[in-house]
Amino acid sequence: MPAKRILILTGDYVEDYEVMVPYQALRMVGHHVDAVCPDKLAGQSVRTAVHDFEGAQTYSEKPGHNFELNATFADIQESSYDALVVPGGRAPEYIRLNPRVIEIVRHFATNNKPIAVICHGIQILTAANVLSGRSVTAYYACEPEVTNAGGHYVKKGVTEALVDGNLVTAVAWPGHPAWLAEFLKLLGTTITL
Known part of the structure; x- marks a missing residue:
C-alpha cells in the first residue's frame, strides 16, 4: 500500500492528545502527515491544552505542550492530499472563521476523501455546511451544532468511534484506538502482526 498524504488542520489550544497522537x-505507519495552522509557518508552534474527564459536568483544561507545525498553511494545496484530520480542543471554534479553512474542508467532503474528526473538531464541519444527512458523533456539547447543520448526532461512549461513508468521528481522545483504527481502514492501511 502506498503512503497517503494526510493534512491536519489545527490552531492554538488544540487538544494536546488529539493532535499529537494522530500525527x-x-x-x-508510514503516511506523510502535514500539520498546519492558519497564519503560521512550518517550524512555528501552536499551544495545546489537555482536556481531562475528572468527574465534573464537563472536561477540565490544563496547559499542554507546544506542537510544532511541519508545513505552512498558506502553501497548502488540498488537492495534493488524500485525507484530512481535524482534532478538537478550542482551536476549531476560531479557525472555522477562516474562509480558507472552510474551502479546504469542503474540498475533502465534496471529493469523498477520508476525513477523521474528533471532539470539537466537528465545529469546523458544521461551519463548512458538509454534514447534511450525515451521522456523526462529537463531544456531547456539540450536538446542537450538528443538528442545526442538518446532521444526525449519534451519542457514543468516549471510547467509541462512528463511521459514515468517508467520515469517521469520535467523542474525545479516549476514543483514539477505535477512531484511528477506523480511519486506517478508510485509508486502506493494513497492519499485520
Whole structure:
C-alpha cells in the first residue's frame, strides 16, 4: 500500500492528545502527515491544552505542550492530499472563521476523501455546511451544532468511534484506538502482526 498524504488542520489550544497522537501514529505507519495552522509557518508552534474527564459536568483544561507545525498553511494545496484530520480542543471554534479553512474542508467532503474528526473538531464541519444527512458523533456539547447543520448526532461512549461513508468521528481522545483504527481502514492501511 502506498503512503497517503494526510493534512491536519489545527490552531492554538488544540487538544494536546488529539493532535499529537494522530500525527505520530499516522507517521508511524508510514503516511506523510502535514500539520498546519492558519497564519503560521512550518517550524512555528501552536499551544495545546489537555482536556481531562475528572468527574465534573464537563472536561477540565490544563496547559499542554507546544506542537510544532511541519508545513505552512498558506502553501497548502488540498488537492495534493488524500485525507484530512481535524482534532478538537478550542482551536476549531476560531479557525472555522477562516474562509480558507472552510474551502479546504469542503474540498475533502465534496471529493469523498477520508476525513477523521474528533471532539470539537466537528465545529469546523458544521461551519463548512458538509454534514447534511450525515451521522456523526462529537463531544456531547456539540450536538446542537450538528443538528442545526442538518446532521444526525449519534451519542457514543468516549471510547467509541462512528463511521459514515468517508467520515469517521469520535467523542474525545479516549476514543483514539477505535477512531484511528477506523480511519486506517478508510485509508486502506493494513497492519499485520
